[in-house]
Amino acid sequence: MAADQISFARGAPSLDIVDVEGLKAAAVAAFDADPAGVTAYGTSVGYLPLREWLANRHGVSPDEILITNGSMQAGAFLFDSIVSSGTPVVVERPTYDRTLLGLKRRGAHIHTVDLDSQGIIVEQLEDLIASGVKPALVHVIPNFHNPAGCTLPLDRRTRLVELAREHGFVLFEDDPYRDVRFEGEPLPTMLDIDRDMPGEGGVVIHASSFTKTVCPGVRVGWLAGPTSLIGPIRNLATGTYIAPGMVAQGLVNEFILSGAFDRSVASVSKALGERVATLVDSLRRELPTAEFVVPKGGYFLWLRLPGADGVELAKVAANQGVAIVPGADFMDEGGEEYIRLAYSAANVAEIEEGVTRLARAARELGVG
Numbered sequence: 001m002a003a004d005q006i007s008f009a010r011g012a013p014s015l016d017i018v019d020v021e022g023l024k025a026a027a028v029a030a031f032d033a034d035p036a037g038v039t040a041y042g043t044s045v046g047y048l049p050l051r052e053w054l055a056n057r058h059g060v061s062p063d064e065i066l067i068t069n070g071s072m073q074a075g076a077f078l079f080d081s082i083v084s085s086g087t088p089v090v091v092e093r094p095t096y097d098r099t100l101l102g103l104k105r106r107g108a109h110i111h112t113v114d115l116d117s118q119g120i121i122v123e124q125l126e127d128l129i130a131s132g133v134k135p136a137l138v139h140v141i142p143n144f145h146n147p148a149g150c151t152l153p154l155d156r157r158t159r160l161v162e163l164a165r166e167h168g169f170v171l172f173e174d175d176p177y178r179d180v181r182f183e184g185e186p187l188p189t190m191l192d193i194d195r196d197m198p199g200e201g202g203v204v205i206h207a208s209s210f211t212k213t214v215c216p217g218v219r220v221g222w223l224a225g226p227t228s229l230i231g232p233i234r235n236l237a238t239g240t241y242i243a244p245g246m247v248a249q250g251l252v253n254e255f256i257l258s259g260a261f262d263r264s265v266a267s268v269s270k271a272l273g274e275r276v277a278t279l280v281d282s283l284r285r286e287l288p289t290a291e292f293v294v295p296k297g298g299y300f301l302w303l304r305l306p307g308a309d310g311v312e313l314a315k316v317a318a319n320q321g322v323a324i325v326p327g328a329d330f331m332d333e334g335g336e337e338y339i340r341l342a343y344s345a346a347n348v349a350e351i352e353e354g355v356t357r358l359a360r361a362a363r364e365l366g367v368g
């Protein structure tokens with residue numbers, strides 16, 4: 001393995017796009033502004049000023065917000081409150097690998113629905129339901145999907161909310177990439193759609209975090225959704241840790257108040273947009289048979305290399321000094337010809353060199 005390994009494997013920001021100075025200043029400001037609040041246990045739902053900001057952002061009441069130590073924890077609480085051995089759930093194929101693992105660990109009966117270039121194929125979900133499957137939970141990553149990079153159009157979002165209402169399942173909107181956008185306008189969340197649609201709703205629970213816009217180390221994520229779903233999770237959270245880390249939440253709150261959050265969203269999005277442009281140019285030059293949709297936001301490019309075995313390619317690529325994740329990691333079966341390339345952890349120069357190494361690995365295997 002080369003000493004100067006380049007990582008296309010890590011879905012985390014490189015240090016140069018983390019506002020370390022802004023975070024330091026926000027930490028000081030948090031202790032100055034609210035020493036009692038940030039040093040106390042707090043409550044399981046999280047730090048009130050930050051909950052109020054999030055509530056305002058989602059157009060819900062603070063009672064409908066529960067802050068967690070990262071959105072993975074939010075998902076874990078939701079699974080613990082809904083999923084047990086044999087519970088029917090639906091996930092996308094491919095999906096976030098940790099979602100798949102978390103559901104398997106809880107013994108869920110997992111059904112999968114394929115994605116096309118725009119996201120989950122809703123007709124396939126309808127067919128599954130028509131065949132007699134009664135999911136308790138449907139997990140969807142609507143924006144700049146991990147790993148597939150796609151974004152779900154409005155009509156499909158609306159139809160999913162309608163289906164959740166009709167068939168009584170919880171629609172889990174797992175949405176950490178929404179703000180990392182290189183072009184276009186944001187679409188309404190399914191939480192928004194459910195709230196604005198006439199009739200009885202309360203079927204969507206939305207999860208997100210500051211991981212992809214500020215940094216993973218703050219470990220601040222949240223759930224936004226109806227109190228009927230948040231209530232039981234509140235009790236689970238109390239029994240797990242009494243409260244999520246108040247110092248981190250106070251810091252994030254001050255980071256937002258100072259304007260650093262908006263600046264960070266803009267600078268991360270700009271940097272990642274530049275990286276995608278380099279990645280796409282390099283791939284077209286070095287791996288002309290590779291097929292992919294150019295991401296319009298987020299952290300990932302999902303690449304099909306006809307004839308490739310992604311697991312083998314990952315091994316040979318590691319020896320050439322570049323880390324990638326095989327597509328098979330993101331689904332129960334299939335995905336052999338796919339790999340996921342994260343462009344968040346490597347800078348522009350590293351991306352060019354990383355693709356050269358990847359192409360060398362592909363040639364070694366007779367593909368690309």
Ligand SMILES: Cc1ncc(COP(=O)(O)O)c(C=O)c1O
Nearest residue numbers: 011070071072096146209211221
């Ligand atoms: C779709 C999705 N959900 C949840 C997470 C968890 O992120 P965090 O716990 O850092 O908020 C990730 C991280 O990569 C992700 O891609």
